[in-house]
Amino acid sequence: MAEGVLFNIAEGIIGSLQKLALEEMGLLYGVKDELKKLEKTVTKIKNVLLDAEKKKANHGVTEWLKSLEDVIYDVDDLLDEFYTEARWRQMVTGNKFSKKVRLFFSSSNQLIFRLKIGHKIKEIRETLNVIEADKRFQFDERLEEARFVSKERESHSFVRKEEIIGRDKDKREIVGLLLDPIPIENVSIISLVGIGGLGKTALAQLVFNDETVQKHFELKIWVCVSDIFELNVLVAKITSRTPGNLELDQLQNDLRKLIDGKRYLLVLDDVWNDNREKWLSLKSLLMGGARGSRILITTRSEVVVDTNKPYFLRGLEEKESWSLFKQMAFKTEQESENPSIKAIGVEIVGKCKGIPLAIRTIGRMLYSKNRANEWLAFKNNDLSKVNQEASDILPTLKLSYDILPSHLKHCFAYCSLFPKDYEIDRKTLVNLWVAQGFVKSLDQNESLEDVGYEYFLELVWRSFFQEVTYDEFGMISSCKMHDLMHDLAKSVSGMEITIVVEKEDNFSENLRHANFSIGPWLSKTIPTSLLKAHKLRTFFYISKYLYSFGDDGSKSFCNAIASNFKSLRMLSLNELCIIALPNSLRKLRHLRYLDLSGNRIKRLPKWIVRLQNLQTLDLSRCDKLVELPRDINKLFNLRHLMVVGCDRLNHMPYGLGELTCLRTLDRFVLSEDGCISRGGAGLGVLNRLNNLTGNMSIEMWNGKDMVSEANSANMKEKQSLTSLSLWWKVNTTGDVNEAENGEMLLEALQPHSNLKELSVYFFDGVKFAGS
Known part of the structure; x- marks a missing residue:
């Protein structure tokens, strides 16, 4: 368990209970007193949590915290369920009488729901009282969490x-070894050996990018090896192919074609292999290079591979x-x-x-x-x-x-969810933190994503992340974790976070976050012991190789998830070739983040709007998708909607304009028959979406009604957009008025003056002024 996580969850629960007490809703009838008692108990516990977590070295305290952890999470789920039901009731249409009748005969009968919730609250409160009354430990209630403010x-x-300090001599010597004109054989192997944290990778990068080295070798390849030393995987990485689609025979042929007769430099970074046979199999495939070819290996162990010249890096x-x-x-x-x-x-x-x-x-x-x-x-x-x-x-x-404040501790620990050497997308990471409730804003005017970015910068600055990359606007776009930092994250997260690996089937029932990565060992079933981890909140699915489950396979896979992991906040099912989203997933009412990218879904089911807690819906690269839900306005917590690569999507629903929380809308497309059609909305629905950030693309026609709609879009007020792309669909009518309409439309869509990048495509109203 990441230290401090319970304090933050308890803090959030108290805030929710206080907010609930101020609201007037029928669901509160009969349970208000129980909720007040629950708030009082949680407040008492929160006041001692920081001191308790400082004393975790005491085995008894650790057990006390463990028993508390489960019930605190249960309270969080319970309140989430309560709010979700209350919000849905407010959205049911019809007059007051018909609304009551519909709700009474629905599965959400108010009386039954109150009885069920009231029973749960009482049961949880009694359990909390027993834990809180445990007098074996004396905790200080006056401790306050220190919020770190960085100079x-x-x-x-x-x-x-940051510059690499003190490695000039090492760099010169390694470059000398690479350029040595009298090699023992055509392909020489040099290993850069040293303990973790010495900067082997950084030094290898410095050498790899050296101007002399770049000019000397015809072919330069960098491959990060890490924990997995499998022949087909490594050959695929070297040749930039996808091993899931190719046999080893084909991969070998591709490798020979790539390197034969060429003087190449191959860097194998972070090699852990201790199997000599595997190394010899790879080595035999790499011997076809021209005289002077080099393989540079970075490793912690001298015995990982046999090399001509080991270079020992010192402190x-x-x-x-x-x-x-x-x-x-x-x-x-x-x-x-x-x-x-x-x-x-x-x-x-x-x-x-x-x-x-x-x-x-x-x-x-x-x-x-x-x-x-x-x-x-x-x-x-x-x-x-x-x-x-x-x-x-x-x-x-x-x-x-x-010494990290608790809100940064569990953000860092959560990163053990990613495999070693994985390139972590910054936006995705921050959205995952937000989905799990890790990010708190003390200022109502500051978005959770902006606060999450500050968390991220703090961890970068303190060297918890490395290999940071930047986008064209100077914002950090991705990072990696040093192996030792990954080991640290894993050690502090304990048994709550894991990466599911081949043939493993001994998962803890206390698991809360799992990365179900696909490897060459791909299985269509979830390990039996993992299905018992009913407390799971993250099901992160990294698809490394395209693989089709088929309709039946994906349905049973999703059914297993929905039946066993009802507390999920994050679910990714990317690139599983899913055709239709199984109905079982409608049970996941706590979901904040749903990744369906790269699937073959044509339409989303109507029930998707019942997932009212959704903050992120990733549909990118769903190239069969033809429409979004008409009632999308019911997803009123939606903050990020990604539809780039949904090429068959040809209109947007009217309800989109009501999603005022929306921060990401990367693609907006207008129907072919103009700005307004029977099924599609016009540009005017963008009027109130002034919180949009990042990149946005608009695809449109030069219809006669478009200009007034474009004026209504209010693009100048979208001050947080950094990049805007305007795409005109090709004019096939030959109408001379099209160009004139286009000019007015372009004027009407004028963005704010601080936009970093504006791109215009297929605009047929361009005029060139004389000099």
């Missing part, structure tokens, strides 16, 4: 990439270590020259044993501390508890985790 916000931007020298530490820990050079702080800092750096990752994380921990007594306290108290070998820096990294 970094004042000093520099994340756009600046940084004292001077280089201090230089890197200064860059991380001080805002100015003047601060680093403070005699008392410098003396303590030098001692601290010495304990990092020259390991760059340790130096970076410790430096960032001390960045916000500017008094000598704070540095001394850290050295004597926190750092002195760490008794480690140079080969194990996890205890040091754990220190940087321990």
Whole structure:
């Protein structure tokens, strides 16, 4: 369990209960008193949670927290169910009498629902009272969580990439080995060996991108190997093919065609293989390169593969270590020259044993501390508890985790859901955090996504993420986690988060977040023990290789999910070739994030609008999709709707204009017969969608009614859009008025002045002014 998660959930529960008490709804009748008692109990528990979590080293406290955890999650689910039902009732159409009749005879009979909820509340409250009354432990109720405020916000931007310090000599020597004109054989193998955290990957990247190296080799290939050393997977990566679609024979042929007769450089990064036969099988396929070809391997173990020339990477020298530490820990050079702080800092750096990752994380921990007594306290108290070998820096990294505020702790721990070396999309990660309720905003005017991005930047700045990439507008678009940081995330998340791997079937019933990644071992069934993890909140499905379950296979797969994981907040079913969404999924009323991308769905079922908690609906690359639900306005919590790649989608529903929470709408398409048709909405539905952010594409015709609709779209007010693409559908009528209509339409769609990028396609009203 990520520390601090219960505090945040309890805080959210109290807020929900207080909000509920202010609302007038029939469902509250008869259960209001129980809800007040529940709030009182949860408040008492919340007041001691931070102290309890600090004392987790005590086995009894850990067990106490574990028993509390389950029931706190149950309260969260219960309140979510209550709110969902209440909101749905408010949306049922008809006059007051017919509405009551319809609800009475529906499965949501108000009396039955109140009795069921009232019984659950009482049962949960009694369980909480027993836990709260446990007097074995004395917890401090006065503790308040310290909210970390980073000085970094004042000093520099994340756009600046940190320099690699102290590796000039290593770089020269490795480049020399790569360019050695007298190789032993056509293809020489060099291994870069060193413990975790030394910066092997960073150094290999520095060498790989060296101008001399780039010019010397005809073919340059970078492959991240990590935990999986399977021949077909690696050959597919080298040749940029999809192993799920090809036999090994074909992959081998492709590899030979790629490298034969060419002087190539292949980097195999992060190799863990300890099976000599597997290595020899791969090596035999790579020997066809021209004389002077090189394979550079980064690894933690010298015995992973047999190499011609192992290069052992050592820790940084004292001077280089201090230089890197200064860059991380001080805002100015003047601060680093403070005699008392410098003396303590030098001692601290010495304990990092020259390991760059340790130096970076410790430096960032001390960045916000500017008094000598704070540095001394850290050295004597926190750092002195760490008794480690140079080969194990996890205890040091754990220190940087321990001082994180709780809202960042479980955001970081959640990242163990991704495989090692996985490129994490920043927007997806933030939306996942929001879906799980990890992100809280104290300012009503600040969006949860903006707050989540601040969380993300904080973790980047403190070196929890690496290999950050940026989009064309200077925003971070993706990142990776260092293997050791991934190990740390896994260790702090305990048994609550896992990646399902081949043939594994011993999952804990306490599992809450699972990554059901597809590998070459693809199974159409969910492991038996995983089906018993009824508390699951994340079912993350990473499809590495295109594979069709078939209609029956996908239906049974989805039925198993819906029957066993009713508390899901996030469900991804991407690229499973699903044709129709099974009705069983309508049970997942808690869903916040639904990823259906890359499927063959033609229409979404009508019941999809009953999933009123949905915040993210990803339909991108559903190339058979022809329409969105007409009642889409009932998904009033929807914040992100992705439909890029849905090429058959030719109109938008009217109800879209009521989704004022919407922040992502990456594609808006108008029906062929103009701005307004029987089934499609015009540009005017965009009028109130002023919270839209990021990229947006509009596809339209030059219809005569389009201009007034375009004016109604109110594009100038969408101040958070960064990129806008306007696509004109090809004019096949030959009407000369089309161009004139197009000019007026273009004028009417004028965006705000701070837009970063505007693209116009197939516009036939272009005029060139004379010089």
